[in-house]
Amino acid sequence: MAVGERDPITGHMTTGHEWNGIKELHTPVPKPVWFFLIAFTLFGVIWSLLMPSWPYGTGYFSGWLGIDQKRTVAKRLDEGAAERAAWAARIESEDFAAVLTDAELMPIVRETGHTLFGDNCAACHGVGGGGNGGYPNIVAAPTLWGDDPATIAETIRVGINGADPETRISQMMAFGRDQVLERPAILQLVTYVRSLSGLEEQTEANAAAIEAGRELFAQNCVACHGEDAKGLKEVGAPDLTDHFWIYGSGREAVYQSIYGGRQGHMPSWGLRLSPLDIKILALYVADLREQQHAAGGDGT
Numbered sequence: 001m002a003v004g005e006r007d008p009i010t011g012h013m014t015t016g017h018e019w020n021g022i023k024e025l026h027t028p029v030p031k032p033v034w035f036f037l038i039a040f041t042l043f044g045v046i047w048s049l050l051m052p053s054w055p056y057g058t059g060y061f062s063g064w065l066g067i068d069q070k071r072t073v074a075k076r077l078d079e080g081a082a083e084r085a086a087w088a089a090r091i092e093s094e095d096f097a098a099v100l101t102d103a104e105l106m107p108i109v110r111e112t113g114h115t116l117f118g119d120n121c122a123a124c125h126g127v128g129g130g131g132n133g134g135y136p137n138i139v140a141a142p143t144l145w146g147d148d149p150a151t152i153a154e155t156i157r158v159g160i161n162g163a164d165p166e167t168r169i170s171q172m173m174a175f176g177r178d179q180v181l182e183r184p185a186i187l188q189l190v191t192y193v194r195s196l197s198g199l200e201e202q203t204e205a206n207a208a209a210i211e212a213g214r215e216l217f218a219q220n221c222v223a224c225h226g227e228d229a230k231g232l233k234e235v236g237a238p239d240l241t242d243h244f245w246i247y248g249s250g251r252e253a254v255y256q257s258i259y260g261g262r263q264g265h266m267p268s269w270g271l272r273l274s275p276l277d278i279k280i281l282a283l284y285v286a287d288l289r290e291q292q293h294a295a296g297g298d299g300t
């Protein structure tokens with residue numbers, strides 16, 4: 001075997017082999033390549049021993065370190081469920097007043113309630129509960145059926161004109177369409193009703209309409225809205241003297257309320273949500289109402 005010599009062009013040694021004048025250069029795999037090849041192979045073997053890795057028939061090798069994402073997630077879920085069960089039991093068993101003053105439970109009520117409200121209620125009542133045409137402001141307006149938290153929970157559970165057999169029934173009849181009152185009489189009622197919240201100017205013509213409207217109101221409306229027009233919770237009739245309107249305060253909107261009647265519909269949530277969810281929602285709404293009250297605003 002010929003001894004290697006240096007190739008003048010590349011500067012490499014040759015192996016000493018020569019075929020028909022062609023000499024083979026001696027170019028071994030560079031050291032860094034060997035280094036990384038060995039290092040990564042070692043790393044791979046060690047890593048696959050430490051971490052969950054090799055699958056076999058019914059499972060997989062879960063690693064010497066015991067760091068298993070699957071088990072970690074399952075464990076966290078178990079912990080979460082246990083935590084939830086603990087606060088759920090307390091919210092279910094304690095009465096409304098106790099939960100509302102509980103500094104530990106209320107943050108949970110606010111967070112869970114916010115999600116439940118966003119998922120189920122905001123489409124009609126607005127994200128903050130401030131209402132929308134045809135859907136009442138449930139944060140600031142006086143309630144139709146009663147505003148202590150247990151009553152709110154009951155209203156949510158049975159709904160209003162809903163599918164539950166115990167649903168609250170809200171029926172304002174159609175005075176115009178059913179020909180109980182003529183158009184001029186309804187117009188007088190519109191003026192009277194709007195005057196109760198200061199929406200009508202004190203002109204002479206208005207004064208006459210207001211007087212006539214007062215009479216008509218006493219004859220047709222007080223059974224539900226009350227002598228003072230402040231509403232009756234027994235029938236869910238709204239206060240007509242405040243500045244909250246479900247269907248609008250303009251003359252046309254009020255005319256429509258009296259002409260065509262109103263039968264608001266709120267789903268019977270007891271048929272869709274668990275008793276716990278309904279209680280959380282009632283607490284959430286009650287808490288929003290309390291905060292609104294404390295802030296002195298009316299949310300409009």
Ligand code: HEC
Nearest residue numbers: 120121124135138143144145146155160170264265266281
């Ligand atoms: C499909 C629309 C709709 C959805 C969704 C809805 N509501 Fe209502 N809700 C109404 C209407 C309409 C009224 C008023 C009924 C009336 O005018 O008589 C109402 C009234 C209320 C009231 C007032 C009761 C009172 O005494 O004044 C509360 C509180 C309430 N809803 C809570 C909720 C909660 C909580 C949810 C979610 C679980 C929800 N609503 C989802 C339509 C809806």
Ligand code: HEC
Nearest residue numbers: 170171172220221224236237245246247248257262263264
């Ligand atoms: C049988 C009971 C009943 C009678 C009688 C009645 N109302 Fe109502 N009224 C209601 C109820 C309940 C509502 C709420 C309807 C709803 O939102 O579901 C209502 C709603 C209204 C509204 C809409 C208020 C708003 O916030 O937009 C006006 C206006 C009104 N009534 C005026 C009258 C006038 C005027 C009369 C007499 C001509 C009258 N009502 C007679 C039960 C009654």
